[in-house]
Amino acid sequence: MQGKRNRCAAIAVAGLLALGAALPALAQTQEVKLGFAAPLSGTQASDGKDMENGVRLAIDQVNASKPVIGGQPVKFVLDAADDKGDPRRAVLVAQRLVDDDIQGMLGHLNAETTILASRIYAAAGIPEIAMTTAPAYTEQGFSSTFRMQTTDTQQGSVLGRFVVKHLGIKRIAIVDDQTAYGRALADEFEKAAKGAGARIVRRDALNRKASDFRAMLGHIKRERVNAIFYGGAEAPAALLVKQMRELGIGAPLIAGEALKSDSFLQIAGKAANGTIASTAGMPLDRMPGGADFERRYRKRFGAAPGIYAPYAYDGTMAMINAMKRANSTAPARFLPALAATRMPGVTARTIAYDAHGNLKYGTITVYKAVGGRWQMLNTAVER
The missing domain is CATH 3.40.50.2300 (Response regulator)
Structure with missing residues (x-):
């Protein structure tokens, strides 16, 4: 009888040890780093911060849902940088973000900063969704460039x-x-x-x-x-x-x-x-998801959203949704899914891109x- 009890105890201990060994693997969460850059100081600081807040609101929402991609729990983190609206600084910022191993890029805001920095992201194979409205941004022949807003x-x-x-x-x-x-x-x-x-x-x-x-x-x-x-x-x-x-x-x-x-x-x-x-785009109160977005933005940041926040939010959701559909956070794997995006957004009933990465359904x-x-x-x- 004693031997039977010892064997049962040994089996129970072995089971607990096996479970203990498995738990860290099950609980381990992969951090997925998204880059962000805009003017966060100087005359355009308020625009840059508004854009950053839109990105953060989207990331907070996704993280709260406990996402799993490729069979592994993931947590999205933002690697934010101040490009000061300066093209030369934007190039340095872009290289630093690439060196930080970002999986996707949200930004920049201005035309010249975005165009110069996009060459660095494209060379690294990193998908980028930018705010700039300059046509030249998506006319460079890169498959990695997408927009948050309509073009000039x-x-x-x-x-x-x-x-x-x-x-x-x-x-x-x-x-x-x-x-x-x-x-x-x-x-x-x-x-x-x-x-x-x-x-x-x-x-x-x-x-x-x-x-x-x-x-x-x-x-x-x-x-x-x-x-x-x-x-x-x-x-x-x-x-x-x-x-x-x-x-x-x-x-x-x-x-x-x-x-x-x-x-x-x-x-x-x-x-x-x-x-x-x-x-x-259109006024926030006329956007399909404008009222709900404003409520959530005010709750999170204690102020009304500006012009750029809802577009930055939609851009961030488009990138994360592409990762989910591709079941991968690897840029080369989710880039085709990003190009094929078709989803409802705050700013438009349908967010979709044309062959150049421009929004198909823009508004003015x-x-x-x-x-x-x-x-x-x-x-x-x-x-």
Whole structure:
């Protein structure tokens, strides 16, 4: 009897030891590192942080669901970097993130930083979903580049046609800040406006380091323009519109999403009234998942989301969902699944990419500054 008890005890101990050995393997969680970069300091810090918050909200949601990929529990972690909106720094940031063994990249925000950094991610075979709207980003021939927002081609064309056909603007001067973003947006606006019957009476380059644009504006004033289109970043725009009003130019300033911000309205003051700006996408309250996203964002960060957060959220979910469908976190394995993405999102009923990595179903909304607030002129236009 004693021998039987000893044998049973030995079997029980062996079973417990085997279970103990198995538990660490079962409980071991693989960390999947996602890279992120945007301006987190300087004049665009609020935009970069808003974008980062959208990424973090998506990662938090996925991690809370205890995901399993390739039969192993995984936890997504964010490797975030500040590129300061500087192309040279963006290249260094990109190489550092690649050296950190990221599995996917979310960012950058600006056109030039994104385009230069994308070459490093592409060479390393790392899929990237970026915020930039510059057409050149997805025209480089890489299979690894995807977008969170619509392109300048879509935005510039819709805005060019809209101001001519719906607002009756016929004589237009164009100014761009010589960045990739500014030039691309201005080029597309010019083509669309001309095609709709407008006359482009001048095109000037704006020096981003200058603070006095009166000489250039004096030449424009003599052309008796109905509007000035500005392609570029927000920083010089408030000064530009203030000096327009000082010189008696009552024509509206027209621009892309860079100007559609509360900070532009605050800095420009009364001079901003009449400014027309377009944004990629639609207002948060009109997005398919906008109300729920805003509720969750406020709960997590204690403030309302900005322009970029919902798009960053959708981009992050697209990348993680591609890993789930491919049942792999290896970039080469989930890249084809990312290219084949078709899923509902916060910003659109269907998130899907064309052969170049551009969004198939982009939207544009046009706003006008009235009494210190942005007033929607036109509902989102599907392309």
